[in-house]
Amino acid sequence: MGPAHSQKTRWWGDLSIFASAFFFYLSTAVVRWGAGRVEIDAAYYVFARFLFGIVTVMAVMAVGRTGLRVRSYHLLIGRAVFNTIAVYCFYKAVALTTVAEGNILNMTFPLFVAVFSWLFLKKQREAMASLMVVVAFVGVWIVLAPDLTHFKSGSLWGLASGVTAAAAILYLNLSRRDHDTNTILFFMFGIGAIAIYAVYHRHIFWPNPTEIFYLTLCAGLGVIGQYLLTIGFRYVSAVEGSIVSCARILMAALLGPYMVGDPALTPAGWIGAFLILGANVYLAVRRVGG
Numbered sequence: 001m002g003p004a005h006s007q008k009t010r011w012w013g014d015l016s017i018f019a020s021a022f023f024f025y026l027s028t029a030v031v032r033w034g035a036g037r038v039e040i041d042a043a044y045y046v047f048a049r050f051l052f053g054i055v056t057v058m059a060v061m062a063v064g065r066t067g068l069r070v071r072s073y074h075l076l077i078g079r080a081v082f083n084t085i086a087v088y089c090f091y092k093a094v095a096l097t098t099v100a101e102g103n104i105l106n107m108t109f110p111l112f113v114a115v116f117s118w119l120f121l122k123k124q125r126e127a128m129a130s131l132m133v134v135v136a137f138v139g140v141w142i143v144l145a146p147d148l149t150h151f152k153s154g155s156l157w158g159l160a161s162g163v164t165a166a167a168a169i170l171y172l173n174l175s176r177r178d179h180d181t182n183t184i185l186f187f188m189f190g191i192g193a194i195a196i197y198a199v200y201h202r203h204i205f206w207p208n209p210t211e212i213f214y215l216t217l218c219a220g221l222g223v224i225g226q227y228l229l230t231i232g233f234r235y236v237s238a239v240e241g242s243i244v245s246c247a248r249i250l251m252a253a254l255l256g257p258y259m260v261g262d263p264a265l266t267p268a269g270w271i272g273a274f275l276i277l278g279a280n281v282y283l284a285v286r287r288v289g290g
Contacts, residue, residue, distance in 0.1 A: 009235045010235055010236060012232075012235055013231075013232045013233070013234065013235025013236040013240075013241070014232070014235075014236065014240075014244050015232075016228045016229070016231045016232035016235075017228065017229060017232035017233070017236070017241050017244040017245055018244050018245075018247055019225075019228050020224075020225040020226070020227075020228035020229040020232060020245070021225075021244070021245050021246075021247045021248040021251065022225075022247075022248075022251060023221050023222070023224045023225035023228065024103075024221075024222065024225040024229075024248060025099075025103060025248050025251045025252060025255070026221045027049070027218050027219075027221035027222040027225060028090070028091070028094045028099050028102060028103060029099055029259050029260050030045075030214060030217050030218040030221065031045055031091060031094050031095060031099075031218060032094065032098075032099050032260040032261070032262075033214070033260065034214040034218075035095075037210065037214070038210055038211045038214050040207075040211060040214060040215065041200070041203035042088065042091040042092045042094075042095045043088065043091075043196055043199075043200035043203045043204070044200075044203050044204050044205075044215065045091050045215065045218050045219070046084075046087050046088050046091050046192070046196050047193060047196040047197055047200070047204055048215040048216070048218065048219040049087065049218065049219040049222040049223060050084075050188075050189045050190075050192035050193035050196060051189075051193050051219070052216070052219035052220060052222075052223050053185060053188075053189035053192075053193075053219070053222075053223045053226060054186065054189040054190050054193055056189075056223055057182055057185045057186045057189060058186070060182060061182050061186075064182075066180075066182060068182075068183050068186060069179060069180055069183050070179070070183060071178040071179060072175070072178055072179075075171055075174050075175040075178070075179070076175060076179065076183070076184065076187040076188075077187065077191065078167075078171040079168055079171035079172050079175050079184060079187070079188055080187050080188045080190075080191035080192060081191065081195075082164050082165070082167040082168035082171060083164075083165075083168040083172075083188050083192065084188075084191065084192040084195050084196065085160075085164040086106075086109075086161045086162075086164040086165035086167075086168050087161075087192070087222075088161075088196065089157045089158070089160040089161035089164060090102060090106045090157075090158070090161035090165070092154075092157040093105060093106070093154065093155065093157035093158035093161060096154030096155075096157060097154045097155055097157075097158065098256065098260075098262040098263065099252060099256050099259075099260045099262055100252040100253055100256035100262050100265060100269075101143065101155060101158060101269075102157075102158045102161075102252075103248050103249065103251070103252035104143055104158070104249050104252055104253065104272075104273050104276065105140070105143060105144075105155060105158025105159050105161065105162055106158055106161045106162050106165060106248075107162065107245065107246055107248055107249045107276065107280075108136070108140055108159065108162030108163075108276060109161075109162045109163075109165035109166040109169060109245075110166070110243060110245070110246060110280040111133060111136045111137075111140075111162070111166075111276065111279060111280060112162055112163050112165075112166030112167075113166045113169055113170060114132075114133060115133060115166075116166060116167070116170060132278075132279040132282045133279065135275055135278070135279050136275060136276050136279035136280070138272075138275055139271070139272040139273065139274070139275025139276040139279065140159065140272065140276060141272070142268050142269070142271055142272030142275065143155070143269060143272035143273065143276070144156075144159070169233075169241070172184070172229075172230065172233050173233055173237065173241075176230075176233050176234050181227070181230050181231055181234070184230055185226065185227065185230060188226075189223075189226075229241075229245075232244075243280055243281060246277055246280045246281070249273055249276065249277050250273075250277070253265050253269075253270065253273055
């Protein structure tokens with residue numbers, strides 16, 4: 001592969017991941033738009049997303065006359081399990097806090113990608129990188145507790161989504177080496193739908209037309225985002241892809257008051273968001289240049 005072609009595919013990967021960030025944001029905005037209009041639990045939104053996703057994947061495979069190409073069940077199942085937990089925690093955070101706060105805390109996953117790399121890869125242990133992790137955690141605390149004293153318990157769902165999403169991203173990056181997009185998504189959506197229904201079936205019911213609209217819109221946007229994310233990671237590394245995804249931090253902070261009626265971020269909230277963003281940028285640039 002020549003340099004020009006390599007650069008082109010890398011840009012395609014970056015663009016795909018950036019677009020996925022926008023669709024993921026819109027998907028969470030639907031949860032807020034539906035609040036007060038429909039009584040839908042976060043688990044139902046997640047189940048609808050996975051159900052819509054598995055149907056989409058099967059349709060794509062049928063049209064393309066392609067089948068599953070499995071080389072490592074361990075990687076596919078690991079990706080599915082951690083992604084399911086991350087998505088549920090993410091939607092729960094949006095439901096209990098704000099769209100901006102849920103998205104910002106979910107976007108701590110590049111930080112945890114770096115932490116996991118530091119724990120398991122000795123060559124990733126470097127003083128400046130460790131300092132940036134500390135800076136990012138300061139940003140996380142500021143977002144969790146803008147007054148620097150008490151934090152909202154609902155925010156912990158957002159932080160949990162960041163931790164589990166980091167594990168899911170690492171599994172995705174490894175899975176992309178041996179599996180095509182449809183195989184990865186088939187396992188992810190299929191296992192996710194079964195797991196969510198098994199645990200939260202009491203929250204899943206036959207919806208009326210209005211509920212179908214919100215469930216379908218949220219699920220469709222999320223599935224588009226998932227496809228774009230999975231395609232993008234075919235061309236970039238886990239850390240490179242993570243940093244492009246960080247655009248969602250600014251999207252959530254800037255668009256929240258206009259799109260979902262969220263309160264504008266406080267000065268402390270902006271400081272926390274930029275500390276997380278800045279640390280993520282450093283860690284990504286260090287990984288690419290190292």
